[in-house]
Structures are given as C-alpha cells and as structure tokens.
Amino acid sequence: MKLITRPRVRHLTIAVIGAGVLATATAGLASADAAGPTTPVPGTNCTVAQAENTLAVQNPAIYQKIMKYPDSAQGLADALALSPSDRADHWAEVHPLDADNRQIFLGVHGWSEAERNAAEAAIDQAAETCQA
Numbered sequence: 001m002k003l004i005t006r007p008r009v010r011h012l013t014i015a016v017i018g019a020g021v022l023a024t025a026t027a028g029l030a031s032a033d034a035a036g037p038t039t040p041v042p043g044t045n046c047t048v049a050q051a052e053n054t055l056a057v058q059n060p061a062i063y064q065k066i067m068k069y070p071d072s073a074q075g076l077a078d079a080l081a082l083s084p085s086d087r088a089d090h091w092a093e094v095h096p097l098d099a100d101n102r103q104i105f106l107g108v109h110g111w112s113e114a115e116r117n118a119a120e121a122a123i124d125q126a127a128e129t130c131q132a
Contacts, residue, residue, distance in 0.1 A: 034074060035081035042083040045132035051080045055126035062119045071107030079106070080127055087127070091120045 037049035044051070055076075056063040066072045079087055095116065098109040105111040105119065 033078075035077040037077075039077065039081045041080050041127050041130065042086075044127065044130060046127075046130035047132075048077045048080045050132060051127050051130040052076065054130040055122060058126055058129070059122040062122045065108065066106055066119070069108050072105075075106035076123065079123060084124070084127070087124065 035048050037047060037052075039048045040046070041048060041051050046054075052063070066076050079090055082090055095103045095105050095111075098104055100110070102109065103111045103113060103116050105116045111119070
C-alpha cells in the first residue's frame with residue numbers, strides 16, 4: 001500500500017495553499033484596521049497625528065497618560081479615525097473594570113469614571129478643533 005498517492009499530494013497541496021492565502025488575508029485585514037498618523041479624521045481636514053498634537057496641547061495630562069502605553073496610543077488613533085457618531089457609540093461601550101474596580105479605557109488600567117469621561121471629551125474636542 002502506497003502512503004503517498006496523487007490524491008493525497010493534491011489534498012495536501014490545496015491545504016497548504018489555502019492556509020497561506022488565509023494567513024495573508026488575515027494579516028492584511030489586521031493591518032488595515034489599525035489607524036496610523038496619516039489616517040484622516042472624519043468630518044475634519046485633519047489627520048490622526050494632527051488631532052493627537054491638538055490633544056497634547058489642549059490637555060497634556062490626558063495625552064501623556066494615554067501615550068504611556070502602546071495599546072492606548074493605538075486605541076486613541078483608532079478612536080480618532082471614527083466618525084463623530086461612531087466615536088460616540090464607541091465611547092458608550094462598556095469599559096471593563098480592573099481588580100481595583102477602576103475602568104480600563106484605551107488599554108490603560110486605573111481610570112475613574114470621571115477621568116474616562118474627561119478623556120473622552122478632550123479627545124472629541126481635539127478632533128473637532130484640530131487644524132490641518
């Protein structure tokens with residue numbers, strides 16, 4: 001009995017090609033979802049980088065807290081790339097609590113509800129008032 005037959009080789013070849021195509025497609029989708037510095041901020045003439053710079057000037061404490069962590073920095077960029085109504089829906093999502101019963105917001109642990117609300121308002125204001 002032959003272990004390697006033409007039908008088995010064909011099936012293995014198709015499986016390997018399929019896995020490669022799936023991996024390539026998944027990597028493309030993951031990179032397409034993340035906003036970058038040149039991503040436009042909907043409803044403005046600004047890019048994400050320009051809105052982030054505006055936030056840094058208008059509210060340096062919130063900007064610095066967000067930028068301390070790569071996940072939260074990417075979360076800020078992704079939020080700025082949303083339309084104002086989509087961003088409002090995003091802010092309305094439930095934010096999980098950490099072990100100290102404080103909120104996790106933009107990937108950063110330890111936000112009180114008041115701090116999170118202030119950060120949301122500051123980010124929205126930066127998006128609305130940034131200058132291209």
